[in-house]
Amino acid sequence: MPDRSVGEVRREIDEIAEQSTPAITFSGGEPSLHKGLFELSSYAAESGNFETISLQTNAMAFRKKGMAGRMKDNGFTDVLVALHAHTAALSDFLTQTRGAWAQTIEGIHAIDAAGVPVSLNIVVNAFNFRRLPDYIEFVSERLPFVKAVTISVANPDGRARANPWIVPRYSEIAPLLVEAHTVCRDRGITSFNPDCGVPACFMGGVEFACSEFIRGTEGQLSKSDHNIIIETSGAHKTKSSVCSECIHDPICYGVWKAYADIYGVGELTPVKNDVASVPGTPQGEPPLGRPAHDARPTGQTVSVRISGTCNNGCVFCPEAGEMDGSFVARTEVEKEISEGRVNGADFLNLVGGEPAIHPDFFHFIRYAKSIGYKQVSVVTNGRMFSYRTFCREAADAGLDRASVSLHSHISHIHDGVTRVKNSFSQSVRGISNILNILGPQNIILKAKICDANAQTLHLSIPEFKKMGIDKIELW
Numbered sequence: 285m286p287d288r289s290v291g292e293v294r295r296e297i298d299e300i301a302e303q304s305t306p307a308i309t310f311s312g313g314e315p316s317l318h319k320g321l322f323e324l325s326s327y328a329a330e331s332g333n334f335e336t337i338s339l340q341t342n343a344m345a346f347r348k349k350g351m352a353g354r355m356k357d358n359g360f361t362d363v364l365v366a367l368h369a370h371t372a373a374l375s376d377f378l379t380q381t382r383g384a385w386a387q388t389i390e391g392i393h394a395i396d397a398a399g400v401p402v403s404l405n406i407v408v409n410a411f412n413f414r415r416l417p418d419y420i421e422f423v424s425e426r427l428p429f430v431k432a433v434t435i436s437v438a439n440p441d442g443r444a445r446a447n448p449w450i451v452p453r454y455s456e457i458a459p460l461l462v463e464a465h466t467v468c469r470d471r472g473i474t475s476f477n478p479d480c481g482v483p484a485c486f487m488g489g490v491e492f493a494c495s496e497f498i499r500g501t502e503g504q505l506s507k508s509d510h511n512i513i514i515e516t517s518g519a520h521k522t523k524s525s526v527c528s529e530c531i532h533d534p535i536c537y538g539v540w541k542a543y544a545d546i547y548g549v550g551e552l553t554p555v556k557n558d559v560a561s562v563p564g565t566p567q568g569e570p571p572l573g574r575p576a577h578d579a580r581p582t583g584q585t586v587s588v589r590i591s592g593t594c595n596n597g598c599v600f601c602p603e604a605g606e607m608d609g610s611f612v613a614r615t616e617v618e619k620e621i622s623e624g625r626v627n628g629a630d631f632l633n634l635v636g637g638e639p640a641i642h643p644d645f646f647h648f649i650r651y652a653k654s655i656g657y658k659q660v661s662v663v664t665n666g667r668m669f670s671y672r673t674f675c676r677e678a679a680d681a682g683l684d685r686a687s688v689s690l691h692s693h694i695s696h697i698h699d700g701v702t703r704v705k706n707s708f709s710q711s712v713r714g715i716s717n718i719l720n721i722l723g724p725q726n727i728i729l730k731a732k733i734c735d736a737n738a739q740t741l742h743l744s745i746p747e748f749k750k751m752g753i754d755k756i757e758l759w
């Protein structure tokens with residue numbers, strides 16, 4: 285798409301000024317690539333019509349010497365930076381640009397150093413949503429000058445229309461959204477669930493972040509504003525027949541029609557009790573009673589390391605230094621499992637090397653269930669599960685779910701990463717057995733982004749989906 289001419293944008297700035305709008309935002313593609321950007325922001329500033337002049341950017345250009353200072357000198361009052369992950373690997377995968385994350389982080393620091401306030405925008409999608417609370421922790425600790433985070437959700441539009449699997453189910457991401465907004469509030473970060481976020485019925489306890497409530501509480505919504513929003517957002521959204529029973533119905537626009545085309549509107553649950561939903565009231569805890577396959581179960585989880593050995597030899601193994609070829613003793617593992625329960629954990633995660641090759645693997649699952657754990661899961665490479673009898677016995681012992689590593693849909697790439705010939709075919713058979721025996725809702729496929737798969741991982745995702753995997757996590 286070609287850049288719009290300076291004259292054309294100037295005319296639009298004049299039109300916006302005529303509507304007595306106090307704020308103007310420069311956006312679209314990457315605005316910092318437009319040669320006339322500073323001329324246009326100066327034009328808006330010199331008109332005296334705007335209280336705030338904002339820029340939406342990936343910030344990469346502002347790492348260059350003097351650029352951030354020019355932004356301030358030319359009228360910009362604040363910047364919203366797109367940052368979609370807290371790790372370089374995941375972010376660069378999502379932007380499909382190697383090195384982009386590091387440049388964005390550098391740009392963010394440069395903008396802050398120039399004295400321009402920075403906010404962040406993350407677009408939550410099928411790959412980054414499980415890391416959302418970690419992202420907020422990262423912002424809080426590594427970018428402490430950031431005062432606001434907008435948490436948007438991928439919409440089946442633009443490039444996502446061709447790849448609808450990148451759009452997460454709202455009901456699946458809701459617990460993570462609630463947790464992220466809660467962490468923001470606790471850390472003093474203002475968070476927003478914008479019109480391109482989720483409806484309020486998914487925001488139990490953190491409705492304060494919903495744009496419709498913010499507009500309402502700040503009294504900003506005039507009748508004409510309301511009409512504009514209906515034209516821009518509302519016209520592309522839809523609701524369910526049950527919405528008429530919801531207390532948010534008068535101010536809520538529902539879900540994107542394109543989202544409903546994929547997932548329907550069956551997830552919408554009318555909110556009938558307004559006690560915790562009144563904007564500005566103290567917020568409650570995240571809702572209880574989620575099904576076992578939710579992204580992050582409510583209640584404490586304890587991870588117990590049971591093995592110091594693995595039947596794969598992954599090139600990037602984060603535990604390589606701790607691998608001593610041993611299994612943790614049965615009594616020691618039992619002690620840790622039992623201590624976790626005494627300390628209030630409801631969920632047990634068996635980890636360490638390859639847990640499924642521990643000779644007491646089934647015993648640990650049975651033991652955990654016998655002392656009251658609601659859910660037992662394992663982080664595995666899936667190879668042992670290629671034996672159907674093994675998978676069946678694990679399920680009979682009480683195993684609820686599994687996170688299985690598969691780093692590519694291409695056998696030689698996966699085998700190259702694991703450094704074990706035919707590990708791919710074994711893991712794929714293991715995944716198939718887990719899907720059949722534990723069910724598709726109880727498996728997460730985990731792929732490590734690395735040099736070997738970086739160029740083909742975008743092709744792997746649809747292939748993983750074809751295998752019947754709903755949940756994929758990149759790390």
Ligand code: SF4
Pocket residue numbers: 483484485486523524526527528530531532533536537538539552553554555
């Ligand atoms: S009106 Fe419908 S979409 Fe909106 S919050 Fe209520 S149930 Fe959800």
